[in-house]
Amino acid sequence: MARCKSCSAPLPANTNRCSFCNIRNDVDLHGRHTYSMHSEQSDRMCPHCAKNMQTIKLDLKDSIHIERCNSCFGLFFDPGEIETLLESSVSNVFNINLEHMDNINQDRFQSKKKVKYIKCPVCQKFMNRVNFGSRSGVIIDQCIPHGIWLDSGEITHLMEWKKAGGELHNAKEKEREKIAKKKKKSSKQMHYSSSSTYDSSIFQQQPKSIEYELFETVASLVYRLFR
Numbered sequence: 001m002a003r004c005k006s007c008s009a010p011l012p013a014n015t016n017r018c019s020f021c022n023i024r025n026d027v028d029l030h031g032r033h034t035y036s037m038h039s040e041q042s043d044r045m046c047p048h049c050a051k052n053m054q055t056i057k058l059d060l061k062d063s064i065h066i067e068r069c070n071s072c073f074g075l076f077f078d079p080g081e082i083e084t085l086l087e088s089s090v091s092n093v094f095n096i097n098l099e100h101m102d103n104i105n106q107d108r109f110q111s112k113k114k115v116k117y118i119k120c121p122v123c124q125k126f127m128n129r130v131n132f133g134s135r136s137g138v139i140i141d142q143c144i145p146h147g148i149w150l151d152s153g154e155i156t157h158l159m160e161w162k163k164a165g166g167e168l169h170n171a172k173e174k175e176r177e178k179i180a181k182k183k184k185k186s187s188k189q190m191h192y193s194s195s196s197t198y199d200s201s202i203f204q205q206q207p208k209s210i211e212y213e214l215f216e217t218v219a220s221l222v223y224r225l226f227r
Contacts (some may be wrong), residue, residue, distance in 0.1 A: 038065055047118035047127075047141070047149060048072050060088045067121065073152040076121050082132075082148055082158070086167070089159050096165030096172075098135070104160050105137030108153070122146040133170040136161045 009020040039055035046053050046069035053067040053076065064084055067076040077085075117126050120143035127141040127149065138157050141149040150158075161167075 042067050044121035075150045078147045090162040096169045100164040101135050108157050120146050
């Protein structure tokens with residue numbers, strides 16, 4: 001049974017907040033990655049603080065460089081870098097715990113946080129707000145060509161989500177959607193094939209109907225002439 005790192009009380013199942021001291025315990029990950037300062041001042045501006053950010057180098061298997069605001073501690077990742085960091089931080093996840101995922105999202109949910117569209121630190125165009133993965137609860141700011149912005153604390157939220165099986169759940173949901181689309185497509189093709197057969201039978205019967213109408217017309221004229 002997991003225990004609170006602050007008061008050592010047993011932690012309730014599927015939650016990270018201690019019911020005794022109300023301290024939130026971080027998920028047991030691989031630990032914080034070491035990093036070094038690559039550049040004290042980047043040419044990219046923080047979308048919240050309008051200040052030049054720092055470029056830091058994370059010492060992973062494949063080192064990555066990310067931008068960090070020294071004031072609000074927001075992070076900007078180039079495309080693919082978040083996935084690299086999550087893969088390095090959380091591994092060997094084989095189970096999906098939906099209850100734990102929901103508790104993580106509820107615990108981290110900020111009801112008073114205002115919705116704000118921010119500009120990409122690279123191109124200065126407004127970014128899209130997108131829910132990262134299924135049930136992650138993290139609304140990221142994304143510029144598809146240039147990268148993703150995360151506010152302070154959101155990268156840890158994503159790590160906890162993955163640890164609870166969020167990425168596995170996302171993959172299964174996509175597989176279900178793929179199967180559902182195939183079934184829908186197959187159903188439409190069968191319906192079209194059935195409709196085509198029906199239409200063809202009508203077309204084949206149509207000449208007989210026209211001949212019958214012509215016969216009735218001729219018969220009517222003959223009757224009028226020779227009655």
